[in-house]
Amino acid sequence: MDRIDVDTDRLRTSVWRSGTENGVPLLLIHGNLVSGRFWRDVAAKLPDRFSIAAPDLRGFGRTEAKPIDATRGLADWTDDVEALVKALGWRGRQLHIAGWSMGGGIAMDYATRHQDEVASLTLVAPMSPFGFGATRDAKGTLATADAAGCGGGAVNPEFLRRFAAGDTSSDEPTSSPRVTMSSFFWSPKYKAPDEDELLAEVLLTKVGDDFYPGDSKASTNWPGMAPGVRGVNNAFSPLYCDTSAFGDIRKQFPIVWVRGDEDQVISDTSFFDLAYLGKLGAVPGWPGDDVCPPQPMLQQIRAVLDRYRKTSGAEIREVVLEGVGHGPLIERSDRVADLIKEVALLKA
Numbered sequence: 001m002d003r004i005d006v007d008t009d010r011l012r013t014s015v016w017r018s019g020t021e022n023g024v025p026l027l028l029i030h031g032n033l034v035s036g037r038f039w040r041d042v043a044a045k046l047p048d049r050f051s052i053a054a055p056d057l058r059g060f061g062r063t064e065a066k067p068i069d070a071t072r073g074l075a076d077w078t079d080d081v082e083a084l085v086k087a088l089g090w091r092g093r094q095l096h097i098a099g100w101s102m103g104g105g106i107a108m109d110y111a112t113r114h115q116d117e118v119a120s121l122t123l124v125a126p127m128s129p130f131g132f133g134a135t136r137d138a139k140g141t142l143a144t145a146d147a148a149g150c151g152g153g154a155v156n157p158e159f160l161r162r163f164a165a166g167d168t169s170s171d172e173p174t175s176s177p178r179v180t181m182s183s184f185f186w187s188p189k190y191k192a193p194d195e196d197e198l199l200a201e202v203l204l205t206k207v208g209d210d211f212y213p214g215d216s217k218a219s220t221n222w223p224g225m226a227p228g229v230r231g232v233n234n235a236f237s238p239l240y241c242d243t244s245a246f247g248d249i250r251k252q253f254p255i256v257w258v259r260g261d262e263d264q265v266i267s268d269t270s271f272f273d274l275a276y277l278g279k280l281g282a283v284p285g286w287p288g289d290d291v292c293p294p295q296p297m298l299q300q301i302r303a304v305l306d307r308y309r310k311t312s313g314a315e316i317r318e319v320v321l322e323g324v325g326h327g328p329l330i331e332r333s334d335r336v337a338d339l340i341k342e343v344a345l346l347k348a
Helices: 036-044 075-087 102-113 157-164 177-185 195-202 244-248 274-280 297-312 333-345
Strands: 002-007 012-019 024-029 050-055 095-100 118-124 216-218 225-227 255-260 316-321
Touching: 002 075, 012 036, 012 075, 024 036, 024 075, 024 102, 024 333, 036 050, 036 095, 036 195, 036 333, 050 075, 075 102, 095 102, 095 333, 102 118, 102 244, 118 333, 157 177, 177 195, 244 297, 255 297, 255 333, 297 316, 316 333
Parallel strands: 024 050, 024 095, 095 118, 118 255, 255 316
Antiparallel strands: 002 012, 012 050, 216 225
């Protein structure tokens, strides 16, 4: 993939491109703390008939640094993607989209807005339609009114300090950016041959209240903090993030949902969900399942996709990869590429 800068009517966007310039449009959307570069191995295994664009989202990679208004949920990123699609001359064309983690949520939000222009959707370990943390059931009901326990204040301060300093060491397993990436971005059983290059991309993430992880506010509810109004982790908190309207789309387009059976991030037992960590005893004072249960992320994803299936009659395929963590696009790039091709062929 080659990287270029594209000026849109919202911001200057760094975009990783490959394939044929006038080929079938394929948009690849990355997740939190990474960049479009993470799609490289998948893109390399796709046929040249695709015209591939993998942008660095606002706040990540080499894209122009502009603040993130968390009160809009994922909308700043979705608006940026819309502006990029327009700048690439893709508006009005049938667009294949793949989104990983947070990027899966953005892909669903984009599809909700532009259902008539979506040809297929590949969701790679996507985030829940009801955001990350602080919800109690498959309907996305808030555990507390202020969504206490998630957002910008939920990040380990020592990890954030090391991250902001560009720390590339692996001497402290609980706060090292490198160890966090190699343990949770994909299965710790997997060793990425380009680990140093991927870590360099991770460390390009902008840090601060307007970026990662965002601000926070005090709460009278456990564990004493709630989402603020700025930055990345607040934007995908359930206080502001809700893409469940995806389930009401009437247009049929095929979907493949691919995930790893060892995913420790998007899971009903996520190691980044403070409620689950509280249940394990890792965060003191947890008030119990009745007050603050772990978020049932997979149940929430499945409920919204099932609603879309019933509304539209579309074909939805769930693929679970054995021995794979949160990064199927890294750990099984060949399989992810095959799934993108297969779902795209359904609309060929």
